[in-house]
Amino acid sequence: MITARDASTRPAPPAQWDVERVRRDFPALHQQVHGKPLIYLDNAATSQKPQVVIDALMAYYARENSNVHRGVHLLSEKATQAYEAGRARVQRFLNAADTREIVFVRGATEGINLVAASYGRTWVGAGDEIIISTIEHHSNIVPWQILCEEKGAVLCVIPVNDNGELLLDEYARLLGPRTKLVAVGHISNALGTINPIAQMIGMAHRQGVPVLIDGSQAVPHLRVDVRALDCDFYVFSGHKILGPTGIGVLYGKAEWLERMPPYQSGGDMIASVSFEKTTYNALPYKFEAGTPHIAGVIGLGVALDYLSGLGLDRVVAYERELLAYGTAALDAVPGVRIIGTAKEKASVLSFIVDGVHAHDVGTILDQAGVAVRAGHHCAMPVMQRFGVPATVRASLAFYNTHEELDVLVAGLHDVREIFR
Amino acid sequence: MSELRDLYQEVILDHNRKPRNFKKLERANRTATGYNPLCGDQVRVYLDIENGVICDIGFEGSGCAISRAAASMMTTSLKGKTLDEAEQLFERFHHMLTASGTGSDAAELGKLAVFSGVSEFPSRVKCASLPWHTLHAALAGKDEPVSTE
Secondary structure (H helix, E strand, O other): OOOOOOHHHOOOOOOOOOHHHHHOOOHHHOOEEOOEEOEEOEOOOOOOOOHHHHHHHHHHHHHHOOOOOOOOOHHHHHHHHHHHHHHHHHHHHHOOOOHHHEEEEOOHHHHHHHHHHHHHHHHOOOOOEEEEEOOOOHHHOHHHHHHHHHHOOEEEEEOEOOOOOEOHHHHHHHOOOOEEEEEEEOEOOOOOEEOOHHHHHHHHHOOOOOEEEEOOOOOOOOOOOHHHHOOOEEEEEHHHHOOOOOOEEEEEOHHHHHHOOOOOOOOOOEEEEOOOOEEEOOOOHHHOOOOOOHHHHHHHHHHHHHHHHHOHHHHHHHHHHHHHHHHHHHHOOOOEEEOOOOOOEOOEEEEEEOOEOHHHHHHHHHHOOEEOEEEOOOOHHHHHHOOOOOEEEEEOOOOOOHHHHHHHHHHHHHHHHHOO | OHHHHHHOOHHHHHHHHOOOOOOOOOOOOEEEEEEEOOOOEEEEEEEEEEOOEEEEEEEEEEOOHHHHHHHHHHHHHHOOOEHHHHHHHHHHHHHHHHOOOOOHHHHHHHHHHHHHHHHHOHHHHHHHHHHHHHHHHHHOOOOOOEEOO
């Protein structure tokens, strides 16, 4: 096996990061695929779950399962308490001002759809403009496209340079009196670019334009403070940050959420119903129609506790060093080109191998036990911008190791061997 | 590596490097486009059919080694075949990809049997079958895009 470099030349990881101890918390990491130890480098698609999250889901269903905000009985009270504690946990995690600003949704996608439908239906009209960027996930493109089609509004797209960094001059030019909303990702899922969102939010606010941030890729890899950022909306999915699938968060400033009409309607989102008139419930319940994903909220709360317990700053430092190591290792493989070389990056190594399609690379790596994503990463405009049909994406988490990246690199040498 | 060698056989790699009949047929009288939305692979198949016989065939598009080689070898195996023979090959090829362990097809498929290794890689079956599904649509005279999903 050819390894990226000798262990002796490897930079020492930040002090006190005991990756082997952390790995023990994740049962899924300890299995074999195709007879090889699993090397899970598909964290941007979904993260693995620590045992404490799995246990919390089991405990809830085994002992506390009941509906929330309804029963007078003990179990329902317990479930309600646990559910609302999860909301308070998310509020602290994002440093939101109030739990009323935390709306639970299925995922980032639903959060964006909620804003597109509710805010969009109310404040976007013919000839108005919505600004997104070239490097958005499809979930932060299509809802706005549909809204624009319905309303006769215009979708404006911030271009990127060859490193995958947004062109802020162009962004400044796009912001204008017809702009009704800016919707951009915090970190690009396809390239790993960390967008300068604090600056971008400031630029939009100077023109009176609200901003939605898709934080799906950011929350596991950065400290996010929605009040310091001053964003109007921030969405993320629980499953990318160690939590269960099917639960996500929409943060919205109360001043917006109060004025926005409901997204879906049904139980829990009402104060009173008669056949003449329905009055809506207070925030955040106005936006939570139907029985919510109670177990998901509880699991997400435990996941955030777990991450905070590790120390988010230490996670960030370790991941940054791991990304630098992986970048250098991939750069050293002949025929490999990294797509997305922004100065500010996190977690993502997107690359192509000369003359070999990403799918073939993915299959060969899979046989070596290495799980990566191969394809367009639900960001087809990014692929088009960089003139490639697809890329291979290795996305890192704090439980990945330098040795795992060495196996990735060895797998790429296998690719070159087969496609000689 | 041995499973990989079963998948990426030398013939397949050769057709990937130098695809045969990789051209648009100006005088095609049947065409169809196939698309795999999961990976973005796309292929366009051109047929020139005279008196029920495939006189010429070509393809264009972009995709992985498996889909490109499958398209290339499909074109070489179909030239001169009648429409019935082409349909039969489609059925056999499809059966080989989706029902592993039955050796009966291999003999009748000739060179196309090199794709039998694909059935061991479920996520890649659609790569090999995309050009054939596209052919199938072209033979049926359907010109709306074929999707693997």
